[in-house]
Amino acid sequence: MLYKRLVPLAVLALLATGCGSGSGESAAAAVTTVKDPKGHAVAMPARPKAALGFYTTDVDILITLGIPLAKGQPIRGDSGFTTFPDYFPQEPLKGVTPYANYPEYNYEQTLKAEPDFILNGLGYDDKVHPRLAQIAPTYTVDAFDGKNWEVHFKRTAQDLGRTAQYDAWKGAYDKQVTQAKADIAKAGNSDLTVATFGYWEGNGNIACYAGVACKAFDDLGLKRTPLSDDDKLSISPEQMGKLAGIDVVWVSVGVGEEGKKELATMLGTLGQSPAWRALPFVKNKRIYTYNMEIAYGSPSGQQAFVEQVRKDLTANPNLAG
Numbered sequence: 001m002l003y004k005r006l007v008p009l010a011v012l013a014l015l016a017t018g019c020g021s022g023s024g025e026s027a028a029a030a031v032t033t034v035k036d037p038k039g040h041a042v043a044m045p046a047r048p049k050a051a052l053g054f055y056t057t058d059v060d061i062l063i064t065l066g067i068p069l070a071k072g073q074p075i076r077g078d079s080g081f082t083t084f085p086d087y088f089p090q091e092p093l094k095g096v097t098p099y100a101n102y103p104e105y106n107y108e109q110t111l112k113a114e115p116d117f118i119l120n121g122l123g124y125d126d127k128v129h130p131r132l133a134q135i136a137p138t139y140t141v142d143a144f145d146g147k148n149w150e151v152h153f154k155r156t157a158q159d160l161g162r163t164a165q166y167d168a169w170k171g172a173y174d175k176q177v178t179q180a181k182a183d184i185a186k187a188g189n190s191d192l193t194v195a196t197f198g199y200w201e202g203n204g205n206i207a208c209y210a211g212v213a214c215k216a217f218d219d220l221g222l223k224r225t226p227l228s229d230d231d232k233l234s235i236s237p238e239q240m241g242k243l244a245g246i247d248v249v250w251v252s253v254g255v256g257e258e259g260k261k262e263l264a265t266m267l268g269t270l271g272q273s274p275a276w277r278a279l280p281f282v283k284n285k286r287i288y289t290y291n292m293e294i295a296y297g298s299p300s301g302q303q304a305f306v307e308q309v310r311k312d313l314t315a316n317p318n319l320a321g
């Protein structure tokens with residue numbers, strides 16, 4: 001889960017000075033009022049010209065909905081991330097400067113980006129919305145409440161008057177899935193039982209955080225163990241035998257050398273467990289990886305995961321044979 005962070009006092013002082021919306025538009029500009037999922041009445045530009053997504057997934061949603069971006073946009077500041085995920089559409093990001101906004105929130109850089117609208121998916125933290133609303137009109141949703149990410153995406157598109165853009169994305173995604181499903185079948189891998197795997201604080205988990213992986217697996221017609229529906233399931237190294245029925249797993253990783261180091265550390269730790277070493281997907285080297293940002297749920301991330309699964313299962317035919 002994305003965790004709550006404290007706001008630096010210096011940044012709060014900066015916000016307290018008040019700098020308006022930063023949009024530079026006249027008061028006569030068209031304004032529309034929408035109610036966000038957290039109940040805030042948001043008086044926002046009918047046509048934002050410089051929107052900001054407060055978390056990386058929010059940036060992707062703005063791009064997909066065809067909303068122009070502000071000059072600065074947040075990215076993660078850990079696990080090797082120094083720029084936007086490579087699976088994001090790159091054209092809308094030309095001339096946009098990334099800045100680290102997680103794990104620590106960077107309100108100062110958000111202010112400097114001069115947004116005229118903010119999409120905030122971190123609605124689980126009640127302290128964030130009031131701070132952002134001092135900078136620009138802010139639409140807040142708890143995008144990490146356990147529901148499938150697409151539920152929130154669809155609602156956001158409807159509230160912002162962008163259903164046509166949502167429908168266009170959905171059509172493209174469905175077409176992609178149809179082709180990927182056919183490719184996987186041709187490779188003889190349609191009958192696999194699959195899962196994602198995560199490991200932290202000494203325990204494993206195969207739940208589909210934000211629903212990206214489970215949606216992809218289901219849409220592709222692949223089988224899932226019921227264990228992947230239990231987001232509270234915690235598997236110790238000694239209990240790894242519970243995963244014996246899984247043929248293939250995907251592990252989320254950071255980027256660059258830092259991401260490689262994190263993965264090597266995890267696999268090295270797990271390798272000390274006989275139960276882990278005995279698992280079929282471990283013995284048969286069927287552990288694949290994907291960009292960790294995909295797991296948090298966004299339009300391009302959903303498509304990127306489907307493509308990753310298609311790529312891995314077509315490059316390695318007849319895994320069940």
